[in-house]
Amino acid sequence: MAGDAVKLLGAWPSPVVMRARIALNLKSVGYEFVEENLGNKSQLLLQSNPVHKKIPVLIHGDKPVCESLIIVQYIDEVWSSGPGILPSDPYDLATARFWAAYIDDKWFPSLTGIAKAQDDGAKKAAIEQVSEGLALLEDAFRKCSKGKTFFGGDRVGYLDIAFGCFLGWLRVTEKMNGVELISRSKTPQLAQWAERFCADPAVKDVMPETDKLAEFAKVLFAKFKNPPSQ
Amino acid sequence: MAGDAVKLLGAWPSPVVMRARIALNLKSVGYEFVEENLGNKSQLLLQSNPVHKKIPVLIHGDKPVCESLIIVQYIDEVWSSGPGILPSDPYDLATARFWAAYIDDKWFPSLTGIAKAQDDGAKKAAIEQVSEGLALLEDAFRKCSKGKTFFGGDRVGYLDIAFGCFLGWLRVTEKMNGVELISRSKTPQLAQWAERFCADPAVKDVMPETDKLAEFAKVLFAKFKNPPSQ
Structure with a gap:
């Protein structure tokens, strides 16, 4: 199989x-x-x-x-013979699943909310919401990593993948809006984690370049603001 | 532990x-x-x-x-010593997870859409949407159960729990709106499965009675229609 x-x-x-x-x-x-x-x-x-x-x-x-x-x-x-991606401890696994669901259901929608905001007030509120989520995730990193370098411990695991896949879009959002979302001053643990994640051999060749993604994003975000008529 | x-x-x-x-x-x-x-x-x-x-x-x-x-x-x-709740085969597990996510993200919101509908047209559309979802789930039952009595095979498993927990609310919705959603004529496999599920020793004492739930629902649904002012 x-x-x-x-x-x-x-x-x-x-x-x-x-x-x-x-x-x-x-x-x-x-x-x-x-x-x-x-x-x-x-x-x-x-x-x-x-x-x-x-x-x-x-x-x-x-x-x-x-x-x-x-x-x-x-x-x-x-492919169970390779290194495990999901935590083997049931409680660590439940915690990783909890944050992965939080990222998909709450945090990423708030990130896209920045691009979809129709005015400065809505944009500011969306940025605030994203930052609040990142503060929660900074805290989650402390607890999940247990002093190691990834959410999953010594290597990239489930929650690293679930969250890290959005780093390209986060960098684009920062660039297009002139804001810092993950940074050494605001979220020091996540900032270091993000660097390590993007440099990982399993990640670096599939993480799109920020400039290339920003070009794509300009076209996509214009559709959010001017949806095609039905 | x-x-x-x-x-x-x-x-x-x-x-x-x-x-x-x-x-x-x-x-x-x-x-x-x-x-x-x-x-x-x-x-x-x-x-x-x-x-x-x-x-x-x-x-x-x-x-x-x-x-x-x-x-x-x-x-x-x-509690890994008891009977397994999740399928042991990775593909069966992925399939069960897919339908469980479908039920939470798409199907159950369409069921609550019936109660939230503000007029007859919206209610009819929501009922149609729920029925379309049930047709998909009838088909999923054929594939997942492989001729056995539950989604999980011979006994209640993950997808049975994920879907079956909504049967009380489905019966309330049928009663309050005078419609059949799961029935022997429309969804024969699901109709038989629902009977078996509700009669299972692990389920029967925690599944609320339809009449009691309907009384609770009347109060809840009234709030959908007349939300309290902020």
Whole structure:
């Protein structure tokens, strides 16, 4: 089963697609990356994820696995011989799952809220909300890392992937709005963690350059402000 | 660790609290149930879940675990000697996680959409959306159960708990709106599964009676329609 061909349907700017790529890299799994055109989704994507029609989809043999955090867990379970991605202790695992859900359900929506803000007041409020979330995550880092270098301990783990995949978009948001969100003065632990995460061999080749992502973001954010008429 | 005292902060009408109770019952774990007054949350709840301030919270020894599906997974991992709640095969597990996320993110919000609808047109559309979701779940049942009696095979498992906890609220919605959502004619597999699920020894004592829940629902739904002024 672990030896079956692996294909990943994705798109380079997508942070959640990056989660699957990092997990595959950590396990040294070779895979074919299929770049999707989200304006014209492939039949393979529509067939593989008929409910949500979203990337990423991992196709392992002929079996599709959807939803980025489910894919990361699947990779950890199937390629169990490599280093573990999820914490082995049940309480550490529950804590990592809690913060991963917080990031997806609360924190990342607040980050996109900065781009979607229609006026300066709304933007300021969204920036405040993102910063409050980062303060919580700074505290979570202290507790999860237990004095080590990653949320997962000595190496990149589940929560590192869940949060770290958004660092490219966070840097773009900082650049486009002239603000510091993760910095040595505001969130010293996260600032050091972010540097280590982006330099990790499993991450550095799949983390998009900030300038390239900023160009992409300008087009995307303009759509938020001027949605196409139905 | 498994022998430490277990406390569950919850409220009887809450479907997500029921998830934790069913999982504890399946593992024959004794626990103290603490009924929260959600209009005046306890200090213990606020301290145990400072981020979301929501039930359920499982307190194991002195460690709080939050978020219902995370709690169910934690219970399965800590009390590993009992029957497994999560599928052991990684693909079956990914599939169960996919549908559990679908139920929380898409299907249950559409069920509450029926109660929140402000006019007949919106209500009809919400009922249609719930039924479309149930058709998907009927199909998922065929695939997940593999001809057996539960989503999880021969016994109640993760997806049974994730979906089954909403059956009380589904029956209330049917009763209050004079519609059939899960029935032998529309969703024959789900109809039989729902009967079996509600009769299961781990479930029957924690599934609220429809009439009692309907009384509670009348008060709650009135608030949806006439939210208190800020």
